[in-house]
Amino acid sequence: MDILVYTIANKGALTKASAExxxxxxxxxxxxxxxxxxxxxxxxxxxxxxECGQYGAQKVYVAEHESLKYxxxxxxxxxxxxxxxxxxxxxxxxxxxxSTRDIAAALAAKKNAPIINDCIGLSIDDSRIIAWRAVYGGxxxxxxxxxxxxxxITMRANxxxxxxxxxxxxxxxxxxxxxxxxxxxxxKAINPTVTTRPSLTEARIIVAGGRxxxxxxxxxxxxxxxxxxxxxxxxxxxxxxxxxxxxxxxVGQTGKTVAPDLYIACxxxxxxxxxxxxSSAKCIVAINIDAEAPIFRVANYGIIGDLFEVIPAxxxxxxxxx
Amino acid sequence: xxxxxxxxxxxxxxxxIKITPDCQHIERTNLKYDLNPYDEYAIEAAVQxxxxxxxxxxxxxxxxxxxxxxxxxxxAMGADKLIQLMLPAVGLNDSQAVAQLLAxxxxxxxxxxxxxxKQAIDTGSEAVGPLIARLLDLPFITAVTNxxxxxxxxxxxxxxxxxxxxxxxxxxxxxxxxxxxNKPRYPxxxxxxxxxxxxxxxxxxxxxxxxxxxxxxxxxxxxxxxRILGEGPAAVPELVRILKEAGTI
Numbered sequence: 383m384d385i386l387v388y389t390i391a392n393k394g395a396l397t398k399a400s401a402e403x404x405x406x407x408x409x410x411x412x413x414x415x416x417x418x419x420x421x422x423x424x425x426x427x428x429x430x431x432x433e434c435g436q437y438g439a440q441k442v443y444v445a446e447h448e449s450l451k452y453x454x455x456x457x458x459x460x461x462x463x464x465x466x467x468x469x470x471x472x473x474x475x476x477x478x479x480x481s482t483r484d485i486a487a488a489l490a491a492k493k494n495a496p497i498i499n500d501c502i503g504l505s506i507d508d509s510r511i512i513a514w515r516a517v518y519g520g521x522x523x524x525x526x527x528x529x530x531x532x533x534x535i536t537m538r539a540n541x542x543x544x545x546x547x548x549x550x551x552x553x554x555x556x557x558x559x560x561x562x563x564x565x566x567x568x569x570k571a572i573n574p575t576v577t578t579r580p581s582l583t584e585a586r587i588i589v590a591g592g593r594x595x596x597x598x599x600x601x602x603x604x605x606x607x608x609x610x611x612x613x614x615x616x617x618x619x620x621x622x623x624x625x626x627x628x629x630x631x632x633v634g635q636t637g638k639t640v641a642p643d644l645y646i647a648c649x650x651x652x653x654x655x656x657x658x659x660x661s662s663a664k665c666i667v668a669i670n671i672d673a674e675a676p677i678f679r680v681a682n683y684g685i686i687g688d689l690f691e692v693i694p695a696x697x698x699x700x701x702x703x704x
Numbered sequence: 705x706x707x708x709x710x711x712x713x714x715x716x717x718x719x720x721i722k723i724t725p726d727c728q729h730i731e732r733t734n735l736k737y738d739l740n741p742y743d744e745y746a747i748e749a750a751v752q753x754x755x756x757x758x759x760x761x762x763x764x765x766x767x768x769x770x771x772x773x774x775x776x777x778x779x780a781m782g783a784d785k786l787i788q789l790m791l792p793a794v795g796l797n798d799s800q801a802v803a804q805l806l807a808x809x810x811x812x813x814x815x816x817x818x819x820x821x822k823q824a825i826d827t828g829s830e831a832v833g834p835l836i837a838r839l840l841d842l843p844f845i846t847a848v849t850n851x852x853x854x855x856x857x858x859x860x861x862x863x864x865x866x867x868x869x870x871x872x873x874x875x876x877x878x879x880x881x882x883x884x885x886n887k888p889r890y891p892x893x894x895x896x897x898x899x900x901x902x903x904x905x906x907x908x909x910x911x912x913x914x915x916x917x918x919x920x921x922x923x924x925x926x927x928x929x930x931r932i933l934g935e936g937p938a939a940v941p942e943l944v945r946i947l948k949e950a951g952t953i
Contacts, residue, residue, distance in 0.1 A: 392866075452864075452869055455843075456843075479865065480847065480862065480864050480865070481864065483830050483831070483834070484846055487799075487830075487834035487838070488834055490800070490831070491800075491834065491837075491838030491839065494915065496798075496800070496915040496916040497799055497829075497831045497835070497915075498829070498916060499828075499829050499830050499831055500829070513916075515828075515829075516828070516924065517796055518715065518721045518826055519825055519828065520924060521720075521721040522721055522922070522923065523922050523924050524918045524921050525918065525920035525921075525922075526916050526917065526919065527917050527918075528915075528916045530916070565843075566843045566873050566874065567843045567871045567872065567873035569869060569870070569871060570859065570870045571869075571870040572867050572868070572870075573867060575867055584865075587952075611953060629883040629884040630863060630884075632883070634717075636741050636825060636883065637883070639828075644947065644952045644953065653718060654718050654720070655717035661924045661927070664952075665947075665952055666927070666930075667943065668930075673932075678930065679930070680927050682927070682930045683930060683931055683933055684930055684932045684933065685932075685933055685934060685935070685936070685939040685943060686932060686934070686935045686936075686939075687937065688936065691936055691937050692936060692937055692940060695937035696940050696943070696944070699943075700953070703944060703948060
């Protein structure tokens with residue numbers, strides 16, 4: 383019984399979330415006498431394909447063409463169909479990101495198969511497949527029984543501890559028709575969004591700001607601290623709703639649920655829906671002027687104080703240790 | 705233009721969620737429900753398109769007696785009619801089963817566009833929109849931050865890591881809405897009064913076979929008690945020392 387993991391490359395390198403999905407897929411496959419197969423679709427994939435072997439993929443399918451650089455559901459599904467005609471995995475795992483939700487759901491729809499998004503855990507006990515998800519914005523964890531196969535599962539980033547399992551991988555190139563078959567939806571334009579920072583859901587470190595920053599210009603302070611740590615920038619709902627920062631930065635039940643190694647909450651009091659969204663962070667640091675703020679009840683480390691004094695001191699201290 | 709908007713009534717985001725002793729459900733007594741926040745963007749987009757092109761906005765929800773009370777707000781926001789598919793109890797249901805029920809009902813009506821919030825904040829599964837689309841054999845675009853319709857053509861923007869993609873395609877299509885798409889309106893008193901005359905249809909339905917089931921609910925692992933390192937900048941060196949020592953930074 384085989385497992386297929388869909389992988390994503392960013393600037394030619396395998397994303398961390400993809401490596402995590404491979405790590406998980408390898409563990410499940412080898413414990414259940416199956417093999418791990420991977421698939422990558424896109425452009426500039428040769429390095430990422432080689433990396434898949436490092437994480438245990440024995441067969442690495444690659445559909446590489448410049449016309450596949452940007453996500454187009456129907457074209458990507460055509461590639462999937464080619465692979466699923468040759469392989470019959472009982473689990474298809476994806477690292478969760480904006481394209482994989484669409485692919486997983488479209489494939490699951492075709493087979494009326496289970497589709498479980500944003501899993502934080504997956505195990506096979508006595509041939510029973512069990513997934514874990516966070517529900518109610520992270521306030522509850524749910525155990526899900528998957529009696530029906532194949533199942534399509536997307537995994538939340540930072541949910542699996544990476545482990546290398548180098549194997550001899552067979553790279554299988556998939557023929558990409560040129561031009562691609564016509565699709566109903568057309569990609570009309572691509573607008574690159576320039577950011578030097580990692581994405582919120584994949585970042586190892588997140589620095590987030592809330593009402594305590596007092597005005598939109600002061601979000602710069604959050605960005606400066608983030609840059610000194612190579613971190614992503616997050617925001618509470620209140621400053622997003624106030625229009626101080628774009629919603630792409632929002633963390634919490636109506637924003638992104640995150641699981642970084644380190645979450646630094648600056649001037650965030652800690653509304654329940656925000657706390658739920660960061661409950662899987664491995665370490666939470668809170669900087670807040672109000673000693674009674676609920677954020678201190680979940681923080682591993684807290685500093686009570688004015689963020690306009692503490693953040694610059696923190697940036698300076700980090701610089702001294704660099 | 706006839707637009708279907710699939711909506712859900714969910715526990716409000718600041719609600720305290722308690723798990724029942726059998727770990728199968730949540731305690732619903734005194735739990736406050738409201739329209740799923742992402743559905744507000746879908747309703748607003750639908751009402752704006754209706755204002756531009758004319759037509760009807762039909763809201764449809766898989767719900768139950770307790771939850772359905774908060775759905776009526778969409779009528780004040782400008783939806784023309786509300787269809788409530790009533791289950792004995794709605795909860796964290798399988799996306800496939802939910803999509804089947806909604807698609808079955810939608811299919812019986814003429815429509816040009818289907819809108820949904822990109823996710824319900826209780827289940828958070830983000831799968832129902834795409835599944836409905838595939839059941840109805842329609843293209844879909846998820847989590848859109850910009851949407852316009854010109855002469856039977858939909859143009860929608862979706863954010864990816866590092867780029868925005870603009871997709872274009874003919875109606876009908878299924879669109880799920882992301883925060884930031886628009887600013888949902890606050891109904892005026894007049895809108896609220898007018899909404900009282902609008903039609904609400906309730907039908908009892910049964911959930912089809914689920915492809916997967918929740919078998920156990922539990923609170924997330926509790927976080928170990930934290931430590932206040934001190935006050936002001938004086939506490940910073942200790943913080944950096946701890947994080948360095950743990951290899952976190």
